Amino acid sequence: MxxxxxxxxxxxxxxxxxxxxxxxxxxxxxxxxxxxxxxxxxxxxxxxxxxxxxxxxxxxxxxxxxxxxxxxxxxxxxxxxxxxxxxxxxxxxxxxxxxxxxxxxxxxxxxxxxxxxxxxxxxxxxxxxxxxxxxxxxxxxxxxxxxxxxxxxxxxxxxxxxxxxxxxxxxxxxxxxxxxxxxxxxxxxxxxxxxxxxxxxxxxxxxxxxxTHSEEALLRDQWVTRDYWKRHGIRVPKQRPSFSSERLQQLERDEVLKTAPWRTIRDALRGLPEPRVDRAPAHIFNHRLNPGARVYPGHTGSPLDLPSKTLKAGVHGVPGGENMIAFPDGSVRYLTVREAARVQTFPDTWRFEGAWSEAMRQLGNAxxxxxxxxxxxxxxxxxxxxxxx
CATH class of the missing domain: 3.40.50.150 (Vaccinia Virus protein VP39)
Known part of the structure; x- marks a missing residue:
């Protein structure tokens, strides 16, 4: 067609x-x-x-x-x-x-x-x-x-x-x-x-x-069956999100959900090496770390174990909050272009032209x-x- x-x-x-x-x-x-x-x-x-x-x-x-x-x-x-x-x-x-x-x-x-x-x-x-x-x-x-x-x-x-x-x-x-x-x-x-x-x-x-996917299924995967943490080979966090005990009980009762769990940033980044400032891996396009990420009011980043916030292009440049990862230990860093492409479900073979800010603008508009x-x-x-x- x-x-x-x-x-x-x-x-x-x-x-x-x-x-x-x-x-x-x-x-x-x-x-x-x-x-x-x-x-x-x-x-x-x-x-x-x-x-x-x-x-x-x-x-x-x-x-x-x-x-x-x-x-x-x-x-x-x-x-x-x-x-x-x-x-x-x-x-x-x-x-x-x-x-x-x-x-x-x-x-x-x-x-x-x-x-x-x-x-x-x-x-x-x-x-x-x-x-x-x-x-x-x-x-x-x-x-x-x-x-x-x-x-x-x-x-x-x-x-x-x-x-x-x-x-x-x-x-x-x-x-x-x-x-x-x-x-x-x-x-x-x-x-x-x-x-x-x-x-x-x-x-x-x-x-x-x-x-095909839902937040309820993700919460159940993380805090009822705990299969999410097993898949990633990490310990279950001691502190869980602050939702009501009634909601947790409902999640425990929902033995079968028709939807799969929402995919998270951790899911999206699986298999990618930790990015570096000095150089990008030769076999992975657009995976160089852009330094300088910081938290300030309205710019807190996207939690690693949830879906990303909406990536945006921004009228006056790339907004810092949406394009940062917030790690469980409180640290933050910018997504690389490749990581942002993963969040936007572009294939790893897709290469973006232009500087980091220009490539992120293309991704924010996509x-x-x-x-x-x-x-x-x-x-x-x-x-x-x-x-x-």
Missing amino acids: ESIELFTGAGGLALGTHVAGFHHRALVELDHDACETLRRNSQERALPGIESWKVHETDVRLLSFDIFGPVDLVAGGAPCQPFSLGGKHKGMEDPRNMVPEFVRAVRELQPRAFILENVKGLLRQSFSSYFSYIFLQLNYPTVTRVRREDWTEHLRRLEDIHTKGRFRGLKYNVIFQLLNAADYGVPQCRERVFIVGFREDTELDWHFPEP VPMELAAVVARSVAEKLSQADAR
Whole structure:
């Protein structure tokens, strides 16, 4: 199945859709260092089948999507700073808002399906009207703004079309959900909005995949069965988290859980040598220690035996707290780029270009590969079922 990837960044969503079976005709990205990351990994065949990736280093607003021909899937994580909880909250007025370009790609390419990813802040109450606007544009991508029509007037027109229910043009059946990456095996608590649509004429029914991992299962693994500590060959800590005795009793009663334990930073880093400042191991990419980590208010790091906090790119550089490991003895240090890549579930063969801060920015902007793959595999399976009819 053919696809095009927009706002590709370092490639998290692109890798997820790739391993799900989609062949990328083009990857579009403006940032030079991110493009260098994509090119180098493609040239070095960091994963099988990506040597044919064509990276377009350009502003998506300058592209005519017709040149890419018909595709089955359009996917992308439109720049999230306009809606990020850590950003300037300009939303629809922010010039970095690229959601309209994603809608244009759907309109021009008319794929059988699309996957749009964005930050949790998109669902903030202050953006509720604009989220409805995005949602209805993706339902009816050919209903475009007319001259001198602002977005609120366009929204009202889309609402009229939607409630009337007799639209005969290009239409997509669209649903959205807020997903926590930790619930799907990613060692990071990272909440992201996924908006998925299927072209109406495919007549496909689809729902988001059910979570496979849970916090309850992790707590039981650590403090009831204690299998977690046995797997890592370490003693059970004397001090356990401060949760109620009622919760512990419930965990003890839950003999069988349908979900696996959340994965932790310790799980993610298993097998990696301790990083050094002076040099990185020759056989492990991007694993040099960046010194200087310290704790201060609001920057306490991520506990080693829990999923990481959300890795962030930051408007004014990389935030220290989210990109630090907090060890049980009270010490902290920065994640190396390779460790952060493990937290984002990139393969160890994936090399990041640029200095530490630039590579961490790429990772902070990325979609966890495994979360992307879970959603993309489900979409690919449904499209394959349609092909088999």
